[in-house]
Amino acid sequence: MKLTKEPGSARSGIGDWYWQRLSAVVLAVLLPLPFLLIVAVYSGSVDQLGLLDLLDHFFSRLLHTLLILALIVHAYMGLKVIFEDYVPVIGWRVTLIGGMLVVMSGFGIWWLAIIWAWGG
Amino acid sequence: MSEMIRLSIFRFDPERDDKPFMQSYEVPVTKRGMKLLDALNYIKWELDGTLTYRRSCGEGVCGSDGLNINGVNGLACITPVTGLKQPVHVRPLPGMHVIRDLVVDMDHFFDQYRQIQPWMQTDTPTPEHERLQSPEERALLDGQYECILCACCTTSCPSWWWNGDRFLGPAVLLQANRWIVDSRDEATGRRLDQLEDAFRLYRCHQIMNCMEACPKELNPTAAIDSIKRKLLARKS
Numbered sequence: 001m002k003l004t005k006e007p008g009s010a011r012s013g014i015g016d017w018y019w020q021r022l023s024a025v026v027l028a029v030l031l032p033l034p035f036l037l038i039v040a041v042y043s044g045s046v047d048q049l050g051l052l053d054l055l056d057h058f059f060s061r062l063l064h065t066l067l068i069l070a071l072i073v074h075a076y077m078g079l080k081v082i083f084e085d086y087v088p089v090i091g092w093r094v095t096l097i098g099g100m101l102v103v104m105s106g107f108g109i110w111w112l113a114i115i116w117a118w119g120g
Numbered sequence: 121m122s123e124m125i126r127l128s129i130f131r132f133d134p135e136r137d138d139k140p141f142m143q144s145y146e147v148p149v150t151k152r153g154m155k156l157l158d159a160l161n162y163i164k165w166e167l168d169g170t171l172t173y174r175r176s177c178g179e180g181v182c183g184s185d186g187l188n189i190n191g192v193n194g195l196a197c198i199t200p201v202t203g204l205k206q207p208v209h210v211r212p213l214p215g216m217h218v219i220r221d222l223v224v225d226m227d228h229f230f231d232q233y234r235q236i237q238p239w240m241q242t243d244t245p246t247p248e249h250e251r252l253q254s255p256e257e258r259a260l261l262d263g264q265y266e267c268i269l270c271a272c273c274t275t276s277c278p279s280w281w282w283n284g285d286r287f288l289g290p291a292v293l294l295q296a297n298r299w300i301v302d303s304r305d306e307a308t309g310r311r312l313d314q315l316e317d318a319f320r321l322y323r324c325h326q327i328m329n330c331m332e333a334c335p336k337e338l339n340p341t342a343a344i345d346s347i348k349r350k351l352l353a354r355k356s
Contacts, residue, residue: 013316014355
C-alpha cells in the first residue's frame with residue numbers, strides 16, 4: 001500500500017456527491033407518489049379511466065420523467081461507488097462502470113419512450 | 121491465588137514463521153485497574169520475552185500501543201482488562217503490514233499524514249508578536265487537535281481497507297480539518313484543492329467505525345463532513 005509518489009488531487013468527487021444527494025431528495029419527494037396511486041387504486045378511490053387520465057396528464061408525465069431520471073442518476077452513483085470500492089483492477093472498474101452506464105441509459109430511454117408514447 | 125485472565129495473542133515472526141498463529145497465555149491480575157498493556161508487559165517480562173509490541177507513555181498520550189482488542193481497535197494502555205470477554209483476543213491493527221507480532225508498519229499512515237501538510241501556512245508577513253486568535257476561533261480547534269495519531273480510527277475504516285492507497289483515512293482527514301478550521305492558517309483554499317478528490321476524501325461513506333474506535337473520543341466523521349460542507353459552500 002506504500003506510495004512511491006504522491007498522486008495529488010483529481011479535483012473530482014464533489015459532483016458525484018452532490019448529484020447523489022440531490023437525486024435522493026427528488027426520490028424522497030416523488031417515490032411515494034406511485035405507491036399512493038397504487039393504494040388509491042386498490043382502495044377503489046380511483047378507477048381505471050381515472051388512473052389513465054392521471055397518468056396521461058402532462059404534469060404527471062413530467063413528474064414521472066423526473067422520477068425516472070433521479071432513480072437512474074441515484075442508482076448509477078451508488079453502484080459506481082460500490083464498483084470503485086470493491087473492484088481494485090482499474091480496467092475492470094472502468095469496463096463495469098461503462099457497461100452500467102450503457103445499460104442504465106438504455107433503460108432510461110426505453111422508459112421515457114413509454115412515458116411520452118414516442119412512436120405512437 | 122490471584123485471579124487469572126486468559127489472552128490469545130497474534131504471533132508472527134516473518135523470519136521464522138510461515139504464517140501467523142494465535143498463542144494463549146494466562147496472566148494474574150496484579151493490581152486494581154490493571155490495563156491490557158500491564159498484561160502484555162507481564163507476558164514479555166515474566167513469561168515470553170519474544171512477544172513484540174510497541175509502547176511508550178503508558179497513559180494514552182503517545183498513541184504507540186494501538187491494537188485490535190476483541191475485534192475493536194483501542195489503546196492497550198487505557199483498556200482495563202476487567203470487563204473484557206475472555207480469552208482476550210489481541211491482534212495487530214487491521215489493514216496494515218505486520219512487521220512482527222503486534223507491531224505494524226506505520227510508514228504509509230504517516231506518508232498520508234505528510235500529504236496534508238500538517239503545519240500552519242501563512243501568506244501575510246509574520247507579525248511582531250504572535251498571530252492572535254479569539255476564544256471563539258480557538259474553540260473551533262477543540263475536538264480536532266487532540267488526535268494522537270494512534271491509527272485506531274483509520275485502521276478500523278473499511279473504506280481505508282479497500283482503498284487505503286488513495287483514501288486518506290479518518291485520522292489524516294481529521295488533521296486536515298484541524299488546519300482548515302484554524303483561523304490563523306491562510307492556506308484553506310489550497311488545502312481544500314488538495315482534498316477535492318473522489319478517492320482522497322469522498323471514499324468516506326459515514327460508516328462511523330472511526331468514531332467508535334477513537335480512544336480520545338473524537339469524531340473524524342464529523343470532521344470529514346465539515347470538509348465536504350466547505351467544498352460544497354465554495355462550489356455553490
